[in-house]
Amino acid sequence: MLESVELSVDGDEHPVPKPEGVSIEADETVVLVDEVVSIGDGRPLELKRTFETIAETNLYSNGDEEAETRQTSDLEGSTVVFRWDAEQEQYEVEFEDEDGDEDLLEGLVEDMDMRGLLPAEEVALGDTWEVEVEVYKALMWPGGDLERYDEDAGEVDEDQQELNRLVLESLGGEATVTLVEILEEDGLRLALLELELEVEAGAELEIEGGDEGPESLLRAVALARTVSGQVLWNLDQGVLQSMSLEADSTMEFTERFDFEGPQGAVPVEQVMSYAGTVEYTIEFEVESP
Secondary structure, rough: EEEEEEEEEOOOOEEEOOOOEEEEEOOOOEEEEEEEEEEEOOOOEEEEEEEEEEEEEEEEEEOEEEEEEEEEEEOOOOEEEEEEEOOEEEEEEOOOOOOOOHHHOOOOOOOOOHHHHHHOOOOOOOEEEEEOOHHHHHOOOOOOOOOEEEEEOOOOOHHHHHHHHHHHHOEEEEEEEEEEEEEEOEEEEEEEEEEEEEEEEEEEEEEEEEOOOEEEEEEEEEEEEEEEEEEEEEOOOOOOEEEEEEEEEEEEEEEEEEEEEEEEEEEEEEEEEEEEEEEEEEEOOOOOO
């Protein structure tokens, strides 16, 4: 929900009425199938990933008016292969078929089951341990940079993509996990974990203007989220079983540019502040060979 809009021109603040009924609802879905070809040293050595569904719907509301946009990715329907390079300590990624656009592979991430949640040593019921806040990246950007784009535009917004990348790189905060209980469901042993995260991130990017409007503008994003919820970890199969989290979120979008008026360039800044809730749901189904 849009909470406030602040506008300043040449350093002078201009009152903006409190927005009423302005909101953005986003629904993101990623469905994929992973085939672990070989495993070792606590990670897949070779993994095939098929992207079955990559979709995002954004509903913009302003009182009685609504507008909807849909995003997709050219990775949808493709299969990629991750191979662990022990010498470089990273995954090499390639399409299973040779006709894929290799630029789509650059931002992909193998870890989708958030292995970073696991403790470094044996723990007992009730124990709490700290984990790297980077585990949140799997929620913000599941699978990495999937090169989403607006279906109407037909191509990726490179500026927004770069700003998203900078925001992820800036991610900071703290995260803890608590072992709550060991359950048995359908013959499987499951560890019930409680996950708590405090995250913040922010970045800015100078963007070239088009034929109309300013020659360039500075676009900035700052966000903060308090995340909590439960995780079920499949102890028998060594993978994530499910996850249900909720986050209280605040976000600021800022644009700064110079307006060319009769008296020359006048600096303008607009800050739009949003607050709301983000829900994350992850479900895994494991088929044994």
